[in-house]
Amino acid sequence: MLLIFILISNCSSDSIDNFNNAKVFPLLSKLLQKDYFKFYKVNMLRPCPYWPDDHQCASKECGIQHCDDEVPLALRKKSSIIPASNEVEVETVSRSGSDCETSNQFDPLDTSLSEYDRAQLRDMDTFEDTSDRFCDVEDEDSADMHYVNLSKNPERYTGYKGNSATKIWQAIYQENCFKPDPKFDKNFLLHPTTGGLCLEKRVFYRLISGLHTAITISIASYNYKPPLAGFGEGTWYRNVEMFKGRFGPQWGQEGLERLKNLYFVYLLELRALQKIAPYLKTELFYTGSTEEDQETRAIMNSLIQIATNIPESFDENEMFKGVEADARLLREEFRLHFMNISRIMDCVGCDKCRLWGKLQTHGMGTALKILFSDLPRSINGNGKSHIPFYLTRNDLVALFQSFGRYASSIVEINEFRRIIQSSIKSEL
Template identity: 45%
Template structure:
């Protein structure tokens, strides 16, 4: 009996020695330690989202976002920061944006043609609405009609959760495929001030908390009501997604005498710095969970707006490509409709009516902060992703997108082209982030194999 104990002790000692590398790998892999179980505030499991996104959604979005309708985003890069004077600009050449000239655009986006097309659509819809109510009062004066038009425009504006650049005279088209989101070297005080302003001044925070960290510790989120938690998780998830992109397409070499465009690729060390428990006071894995939350929230917005989006023409002036885009959208929306576990917006705003107004104003401020970003390329992608999330919130909470199946959706409201472009690109960014998490997991596992070959054989 005693000899058996000695043998077991020896075996245990060998096991510990052989597996010490495994436990070290677990420490390195702690970014993913909380990515299991149900997504917070939702009913769907994380592994279900991984499978659904990586196999069904990501490949479709990747192809769709290469279509001309979605690759050109109109943005104002000249608007001044409304909150502070900032002379700290990104000095790296990779911060610059390659804008589109008239000759670079699809025929349907050139000059006033595209604006006229959408303006005509809106006017026709307004005429249809007016005709419906002509029997009620046909004696409105010209001034009264103008006042009603102004009221309608005001009502539409109050439904928006973000500032939209599309109609600004200083706005210009940017080709998103030629200006991909990636690490540009924009960091330091200027970049930190952006997130400080978002988290400390615009996120709801526990009333009696003395914690002045940028983030809210996951353990005290329960002190917030559901709507406040949703706001924080959405912002945190967006932030996590952006940090994942920057780690996945990182500037590995800036040798001007080699590749003038730089050498880009995944940076595992940077990813671990941004998300490991050790470097984030234990919060990094929770931020990645919030990425899954905002993904499900925006996915629900696409599903809810499907009856409207299926009727959109996706007009660029190229008839064949426009038809292909319509078919690709219908295919994507069909797949999303068969995924039942999106975020449920009906549980929101059933109590305090002022909370919805406060929620919307906080997010509008977040969209204004994007004008303070000192890196032009970062500003493009910051504006696009906040506008995409803002459009999702508008679809979910404005009330105008309810019961679309029972109404002529083209008659009741109008999403601007930029809102549709931002919405689909934003879910594309979140989808890519979740897909890239698998790449980082594999990199960590391969790192473990190389270090401790005897464990994984």
């Protein structure tokens, strides 16, 4: 038993542990309690697009409450962070006013638009807005969108399990993961494992596995023990046996790989934060409270300074390389597969599980959007790469809250390891 917990303390993960547990997590925990980051807007009533589901859960722990009235008025206004590189300079041709006016008297410019033209433009806007989305998120102005206070609805054990929960993960792993394609996966014919798949498909699998691992660790860390004889209040506790059951030596190398995949997602989302760090430094994080906003900016600046100093991180430039047409095709396939997974979260029967499933896929999708929207990299006339996206406040909340789940999981892994090692020593 001790071997697997020593293995996850190799040089790489051990340095991440120290970096996260001592520096990142304490600041991140404070940041996620600030008003700007604890209110998430979500539609909990979207129907499951793949099979009938009534969103019913027998456990009282499944429920959540909306908090629209608690949200500061300033946060209810739609806002976005627009990277400076998004600003496109449009070259204009200057002509003398008299020539134009004279010409227009004989052949005036028709500025009217038919309804068909307007519909076409709306479709173009929609395509441009969604072509770089990696998750299916609803318009924040929708009447079905409501705010949830995440600090009052933490991710933890709810009692949601059985066929419904199994069906969700089967759909994610079996129906929406990549299938081998000789065009991209020539090695798969020789080595029929995930190792034979191309880099992008291996990354996709590790993302899903890391997400699954983080959710499992959250449930094991905040597990519920019913009261004896059914009377009184139950107790919340750290379920060590559940952790062993998911990642112990009976799984061989697979248990270790699941934990490694969690670290992988942590580094990927960290890289996304590093990439937007310049914009985060200038964001006001406005809620209407001067003191609150100053505290949020101070914590954010400290966190960004620490995050940008870690050398080990995900390198998105290794993705979607080679022939550009093939790379773009693979990127689009990658994006659509992840989009499907975000839609599956609407099929989760437990409200609280569905909330955190939607939020974490939204956060991961935002990270992928930041990292891959300009890959294969398009270069403008000045030789600079163009980043064609913008982020809403809800995107930022999802990204930081998602990163918080992986940061918390790394802390919990160390705590589980400490308990297990202590137990082993006491038995010697």
